[in-house]
Amino acid sequence: MMDEILMRYLDAGQVVVSNLLLYNYRDLGLDESEFILILQLLSRDQQGKTVDLNEISQAMHLQDSQLGEVLRGLLEKKILRLVTKTDAAGKKYDKYDLSLLYAKLFKFQNELQEKQVAKQAQTDAKSVYQGIEVEFGRPLSPMELQTIDLWLNTEKYPPELILLALKEAVLNQVYNLKYIDRILLSWEKQNIKTSADVLRNQQKRRHAFENTERPKERGNRAKPSIPMYDWSKDD
Missing domain, CATH: 1.10.10.630 (DnaD domain-like)
Known part of the structure; x- marks a missing residue:
């Protein structure tokens, strides 16, 4: 039984997140729901999976409308942006880009160091x-x-x-x-x-x-x- 649980744990993979983000997400203006949503997006991005908002809402125990509010909050705070990508077959798809988050995190760290x-x-x-x-x-x-x-x-x-x-x-x-x-x-x-x-x-x-x-x-x-x-x- 324990071996089966361990194999499931290993097969599920892991999400890599910087401690800078983990320790400072509050200073970036994020609440817990927004931070967990970012982790959900990071997890799928690192695994190369397409983002399924229905799947994320179930994982976070949120209704679709509630998840939509959290998502809009990240877009308004310029933490997240929606970009259009093209796959190998030429099909276009939407991707949630977190580069704005990293830029804000680096700026925060630079300002902290200057202080x-x-x-x-x-x-x-x-x-x-x-x-x-x-x-x-x-x-x-x-x-x-x-x-x-x-x-x-x-x-x-x-x-x-x-x-x-x-x-x-x-x-x-x-x-x-x-x-x-x-x-x-x-x-x-x-x-x-x-x-x-x-x-x-x-x-x-x-x-x-x-x-x-x-x-x-x-x-x-x-x-x-x-x-x-x-x-x-x-x-």
């Missing part, structure tokens, strides 16, 4: 303002806020890069934005754009420092963990 990117950008920018205020030990002046806004929105410096420049300034015990700006300009000239670029630059400076230090001096004093660089003398 997430914008939200992350706001979070990163906030960390820059707060990080500088914490290190400076005081609120930022309107002019300083304008300078930071220029870095973020005009110069397009990545927030992580600004925070690293802040760290360099603090290590040199300099607490003003002009000094940080010189660091950022120097990095820009050297095509330093990421934290990985900064790390490589620091390693390069450390290596140069160690190679130029005299052997005697090298033995008499400990090596600094981070080389100090006077950014005010950078051209």
